[in-house]
Amino acid sequence: VTLLEQNPRWRLVPRGQAVNLRCILKNSQYPWMSWYQQDLQKQLQWLFTLRSPGDKEVKSLPGADYLATRVTDTELRLQVANMSQGRTLYCTCSAAGQGDERLFFGHGTKLSVL
Amino acid sequence: QQKVQQSPESLIVPEGAMTSLNCTFSDSASQYFAWYRQHSGKAPKALMSIFSNGEKEEGRFTIHLNKASLHFSLHIRDSQPSDSALYLCAVSISAGNKLTFGIGTRVLVRP
Numbered sequence: 001v002t003l004l005e006q007n008p009r010w011r012l013v014p015r016g017q018a019v020n021l022r023c024i025l026k027n028s029q030y031p032w033m034s035w036y037q038q039d040l041q042k043q044l045q046w047l048f049t050l051r052s053p054g055d056k057e058v059k060s061l062p063g064a065d066y067l068a069t070r071v072t073d074t075e076l077r078l079q080v081a082n083m084s085q086g087r088t089l090y091c092t093c094s095a096a097g098q099g100d101e102r103l104f105f106g107h108g109t110k111l112s113v114l
Numbered sequence: 115q116q117k118v119q120q121s122p123e124s125l126i127v128p129e130g131a132m133t134s135l136n137c138t139f140s141d142s143a144s145q146y147f148a149w150y151r152q153h154s155g156k157a158p159k160a161l162m163s164i165f166s167n168g169e170k171e172e173g174r175f176t177i178h179l180n181k182a183s184l185h186f187s188l189h190i191r192d193s194q195p196s197d198s199a200l201y202l203c204a205v206s207i208s209a210g211n212k213l214t215f216g217i218g219t220r221v222l223v224r225p
Contacts, residue, residue: 034212042200044158044215090157096208101146103204103213105157 003027006091006106014114018081021109023091025074030093030104033076035068037061038088038108050076063087086112116141118205120216127223133190135219137203140184146206147179148213149188153199161188161201193223 005024013019025033034049048057050070059066064087067079076091091106117140127133135149148163164170164179164186174193179186190197200220204213 041217042152043217044202046212046214049212101148101163102160103148103150105159108157 001027003030003093003104004091004106006109008109009107010110010112012112012114013080013083015084016082018079019083019111021078021080021089021091023076023078023106025076025093027093028073030095030100031073032094032096033070034092034094034103035066035076035078036090036092036105037064038090039063040086044090047078080111083111083113086110116144116205116207116214118203118214118216120201120203120219122219123217124220125222127193127221129193129195129223129225131193133188133193133197133221133223135188135190135201135203135221136185137187137205137216138185139205139214141205141207142181142184143207144181144205145208146213147177147186148204148206149175149177150202150204150215151199152202152218158202193221195223195225197221198223 035047038044048068055070063085064083065081069077088108088110090108092103121136149161150158152158164177174191176189200218202218203216206213
């Protein structure tokens with residue numbers, strides 16, 4: 001059973017351009033939605049956790065700038081800008097604190113820099 | 115800031131043998147400890163987790179936690195070729211969110 005629908009699966013991003021990612025939650029029992037990035041060396045790093053519709057956060061990390069938005073109870077978005085190195089972005093969900101502590105991952109969006 | 119380190123970096127194990135993976139963390143306030151497995155080209159998937167000191171077994175997998183030593187481990191009994199993957203340990207101050215991951219141990223189980 002797929003808990004998260006994440007798209008696109010892959011995107012080639014011209015240097016200097018931004019890209020928008022979207023994640024849809026399929027099971028409301030896991031409402032805590034987050035974004036993680038995995039770099040080319042496979043280091044997985046937490047970016048954001050957004051619980052409520054309207055929540056927004058920005059973050060600048062080596063190699064990319066991020067803007068995350070919880071649009072609705074079921075939709076999470078991420079804008080990636082100024083990316084200098086490829087990476088994979090994963091949307092995750094969890095029940096956190098309701099007896100099931102697992103983090104569930106979407107398929108991931110692999111971003112490559114053109 | 116939490117630091118999570120894994121050892122070894124990689125491991126080759128004969129089919130049927132025991133695989134043992136280690137993880138150390140730096141923040142003694144950590145409450146949640148987990149192992150994730152990532153097959154090549156796929157997303158990470160939760161294997162098992164533990165909250166309190168001691169041992170927990172699920173099938174062929176056993177997790178040990180020693181908070182005083184800032185260390186936990188994963189042991190895979192009767193390793194299978196399908197266990198070949200990148201194993202990621204993860205630690206959190208509170209359960210579920212904002213996990214800090216190690217860089218991973220790459221395991222190859224040879225038939």
